[in-house]
Amino acid sequence: MFAIVRTGGKQYRVAAGDKIVVEKLEGEAGASISLGDVLMAGDGSELKSVEGLLVSAEIVAQGRGEKIIVFKKRRRHNYRRRNGHRQYHTILKITAIGDHKDEGQSKQAKASPEAAPAAAEA
Template sequence: MNNLEASMFAVIETGSKQYHIKVGDVIKVEQLQGEVGSVIELDKVLSAGDKIGDPLLSNAMIKAEVLEQKKTDKIIVFKKKRRHNYRRKQGHRQLITVLKIKEIVS
């Protein structure tokens, strides 16, 4: 396994979303298991540098440090039907994990 240069980037998938990252980036992803300060490994790497997976790269992983486990700001879901006295108001706060990318291993 080779460590890619810090200027190299990678595309990872987590929580059914894709993220374009490089070493040192801080990203917010859907909640992952891990304590604050621990290092987790993300193995769903779609591309790293000039290598492109089909669909994933084998033997590639991203090491990231968990900075924070928190909730996002509240969003309001409001439904209304005119002239039918129908109103529903609901709030939602998504659980997220804040990660700092430490290393891209390919």
């Protein structure tokens, strides 16, 4: 099964067991996170519904990318500026695709209305 998720303004095609490098996400190495912005999911050539679909991932490492040199120059004006930048990123390992949001909460919400009138009557 595969899914297309959006994080950090970019889209990634992921499957269980894949490792991807994304924009920095909060969390320590070893922590589990869930990516809830699933755009598409499927199995082979067959597409599945993305209603409430989650992609579970584990943070492998936090790091920084390669250094990028930003060089500005205006000819004939003796203007030269040199700057460097290293972008922060997070390496994720996809653990599962297909967890659903609010499974536990919906069960509790269904149980709560039944329990509330009984408590009010007593």
